[in-house]
Amino acid sequence: MKLEVNKIARLNNDEKYIILNELDYDGNKYYLTMGLISDNEYDSSKVIILKETKDGNGYYVEKVIDKDLLYELTKQFKEQL
Amino acid sequence: MQSNIFELIDLLVKMSGSKSNLDELKADLDDTESRILKVQKKLDNLDEEMSDDKYFDAQSEIVDRNIRISLVKKIQKLNKVKNDISKDLDAAKSDEITFHKELDDLIDKINEANKYNDVINDTKSNSDSFNQMIESENKRISHLVEKKKDLEERYSDVQKKVEYLADSLNEVVDKINKENDRLKEVEDNLSNIKSYIDLETKEKDENKYLDAKNQLDDLMHHKNEIINDAVYIAGSIKEHIANEEKDKIEEEFNHLVDIVSSIPFMNLEQDEIKNEKDKLSEELKNYDTEISQKEYQTMDKEFIEERIVYLKDNIDKINSEIASLNDKVSAINEASDLLSSKIYKAEDQISKIDKSLVDYESYDYEEETEIPKSVVQAANNKLKEEKDNISNIADKYREDVINKLEELNIVNSRLEKLNKEVQDKEKELDDLEKKAALSTKSSNILEEEKDKIKLEKINKLILNLNDREEFSKSISTIVDEFNMLLSSLEFVDKKTRSKLLYEDFGKESKKEDLTETKVENKESSNEVIETPSEEVEETEIIDEEKEEPIVEEKKVDVFDNSALKVDEEKPLEPTFEPVINDNENPFSFEQFVEEKPEENDSKLRVVELTEIPSNLKENNDQNFMVNDFQDDEYIDLDTAISSMEEN
Incomplete structure (x- = not known):
């Protein structure tokens, strides 16, 4: 399932994220997201960037943990504002 | 039985002393491999680019070739001019000699005529013929003088011409020499291809290549560190067990054993530990005595x-x-x-x-x-x-x-x-x-330092020995037990297992049974599962003694990710349905395994996408967000990014 901005995505590990913004970078799609604690509560300290990948079985996301990439993506997200 | 195998693997990991985290190692390895690919690509590109053609300045070579042609033509032309001038000069010189001779002759004649005229004038005579002769002689002298004057002018002109032509000739010869020098220089360049190589760019590229090579070496070194980390190898073994890849299990397990065995004393048998400890204690004691007797007196x-x-x-x-x-x-x-x-x-x-x-x-x-x-x-x-x-x-x-x-x-x-x-x-x-x-x-610092290092080494060995002592099993015992367990572990036929899963899928009452499809050897079995497949009937046997659900065991032990653990009480939700339905053979074991969230903990599948509810509230005291998303009010992205940076 493809991610969409201003929607809540539930992952197969049951984690939920509000999709705040999207970005095309280096041929990949990245999403700025914020974690949800429950359907009614969000955790403003849990802001992460997800990278969207696709294979034969559908869309997947990966948490971006590479510091250099995070730095670059943060910069790009900021530029969008 | 599988849990016993995992216990043995975990024991080896503990013996290795590695404190790494599997998730971090995997993430680090992914990152390192991605970097390796990038650097390798960069190296390949540089390697491809760094041919002589890149640095060869073909334009300069063409320019030099044209210059050579032009110079050759110019020199030919100048040589022709030189020859013409030489000819003119020779002619002028010849004229000069002729005029000089003529002038000498004329001066002689004039002198003779003057002498004769003097003699005549001195002669006293009044005859007309004599007077006519004098007059005629005077005229002849005047004529000769006139001719001499004319000849002198011409001689002077010829002399000037000779001088001018000689100067011109020298000038042309100088030009020819200069052009010949240039021609030689150009021909030297053309005969030496290195003259057209851009050495500066080449050196820059070589440095870039060297930097990338060093970077690649560092990354490869780092990758080796990761893949030789006991935690990583243990993770791989567990994954291979989950995937039922026996050859790979054995290969990785041997690798892990080698690593642990390389740690001092870890390959000792239980009964050898005490002896080794006694030996080390004795060594330490002796050395301590030796050191205490040393004065470390300096020789000076x-x-x-x-x-x-x-x-x-x-x-x-x-x-x-x-x-x-x-x-x-x-x-x-x-x-x-x-x-x-x-x-x-x-x-x-x-x-x-x-x-x-x-x-x-x-x-x-x-x-x-x-x-x-x-x-x-x-x-x-x-x-x-x-x-x-x-x-x-x-x-x-x-x-x-x-x-x-x-x-x-x-x-x-x-x-x-x-x-x-x-x-x-x-x-x-x-x-x-x-x-x-x-x-x-x-004291003698060097001597003291040597003793200090030796003492440290002995102490470290004692610590290693203590570490070894903590483990009740020796490596050889672990290996034996592992091999025994592995050989007795019969992996379920994947196709059959998929069918089994399919048969019971969705039936709440049978879910527990589904997770208990772990198969032990035939000898220990008590009951044969009823399945539509004859093949399964013959081969698949359930061990009633073991109550551990196999799926749960894999989820907990193999991946050890608490965030992804499945609650024991929670029934197995058919979250894999969409993927299973999309496939030609939707019930294969591979598909089932692939769809488990724990299979690749860095990749997560998006299972649901919903609208943001209006009653969404903030969970902490920070007030940078709004609560009502329905009214076109959005989270403050700038602050969200800042929050992410801080975290």
């Missing part, structure tokens, strides 16, 4: 002490000489004083004599005193003689004073030198005494 102390003794003795001697010289100075001073008093006395006497001398020349002494002048003069002479004698004696005293002063200077100079020497030696003595004092306390 003896030399320092010898020098101190020598210096003290030497300083005493010098001081003694200084005292003697000081006595000498006092004696000289006394003698000088004595001489000074004698000189003073003599000078005083001379002064008195001077007063007694009568200046009989200045006035008439005889008239005033009635003493004859001759007597006065004799008396004066006597006084003068006396004065000279005293003066000579005073001079001799002065000479003595000078000698004494010279002697004093020499003594003072020697004294100064000796004082300086004493001062230096006393300073050296002071330093050496300090060194000697330290030397007795300090």
Whole structure:
């Protein structure tokens, strides 16, 4: 399932994220997201960037943990504002 | 049984001492591999780019070729001009010679005519013919003079022409030489291909290549560190067990065993530990005794002490000489004083004599005193003689004073030198005494350091031995148990297992059974599962003794990710349905495994996408967000990014 901005995505590990913004970078799609604690509560300290990948079985996301990439993506997200 | 295998693997990991985190290692490996690919690509690109063609300046070569052609043509042209000028010059020179000869001839003729004319003019005759002859002769001379004048002009022109042509010829020859030099330079460049290589760019690229190569080496080194980490290998083994890849399990397990075995004492058997410990303790004890007996005395102390003794003795001697010289100075001073008093006395006497001398020349002494002048003069002479004698004696005293002063200077100079020497030696003595004092306390640093390192090594070995002691099983025991467990573990046929899963999928009542499809060996089985497949009937046997659900076991043990753990109480939700339905063979075991969230903990599948509810509330005290998303109010992205950066 493809991610969409201003929607809540539930992952197969049951984690939920509000999709705040999207970005095309280096041929990949990245999403700025914020974690949800429950359907009614969000955790403003849990802001992460997800990278969207696709294979034969559908869309997947990966948490971006590479510091250099995070730095670059943060910069790009900021530029969008 | 699988959990027993995992326990053995975990035990090996503990023995390895690795404190790494599998998730972090995987993430790090992904990142490292991605970097390796990038650097390798960069290297490949550089390798491809760094051909001679890139640095070869073909344009310059073409330019040089054109210049060569142009120069050759130019030189040919100049040679032609040179030849033409040479020809003209030769002709002009020939003309010059001819004109010169003609002019000489003409001058001779004119001279002869003048002589003849003179003879005629001197002849006295009134005949008309004679007069005509004179007139004719004068005309001839005038004609010759005229011709000479004309010839001189032409000769002068030819001379100028020769000069001009010679200059032109030199100019052309110079040009030809210059162009030949340029041609040689261009031909040298053309014959040497390196002249057209852009060395600066080439060097820059070579440096880039070298940097990338070093980067790649570092990354490869880092990758090796990760893949040789016991935690990572253990993770791989567990994954291979989950995937039922027996060959890979054995290969990775052997790798893990090698790593753990390389740690000192880890491959000891239980009964060998005590012996080794005794040996080490004995070694430590002996070494400790050896060290305690060592003085670590430095070898230079003896030399320092010898020098101190020598210096003290030497300083005493010098001081003694200084005292003697000081006595000498006092004696000289006394003698000088004595001489000074004698000189003073003599000078005083001379002064008195001077007063007694009568200046009989200045006035008439005889008239005033009635003493004859001759007597006065004799008396004066006597006084003068006396004065000279005293003066000579005073001079001799002065000479003595000078000698004494010279002697004093020499003594003072020697004294100064000796004082300086004493001062230096006393300073050296002071330093050496300090060194000697330290030397007795300090030790041979190198020797001490060696002993320290050796002690540290022994201590480390003892620690390693203690580490080994903590484990109740030896590596060989672990290996034996592992091999036994592995050989007794029969992996379920994947196709059959998929069918089993399909049969029971969605049936809540059968879910527990589904998770219990772990199969033990036939001998220990009690019950055969009823399945549509005959093949399964023959081969798949359930071990009733074991209550552990296999899926749960895999989720917990293999991936060890608490965030992804499945609650035991929670029924298995058919979250894999969509993927299973999309496939031609939707019930294969591979598909089932692939769809489990734990299969790749860095990749997560999006299972649901919903609208943001209006009642969404913030969970902490930060107030940078709004609560109602329905009213077109959105989260403050800037602050969200800042929050992410902070975290």
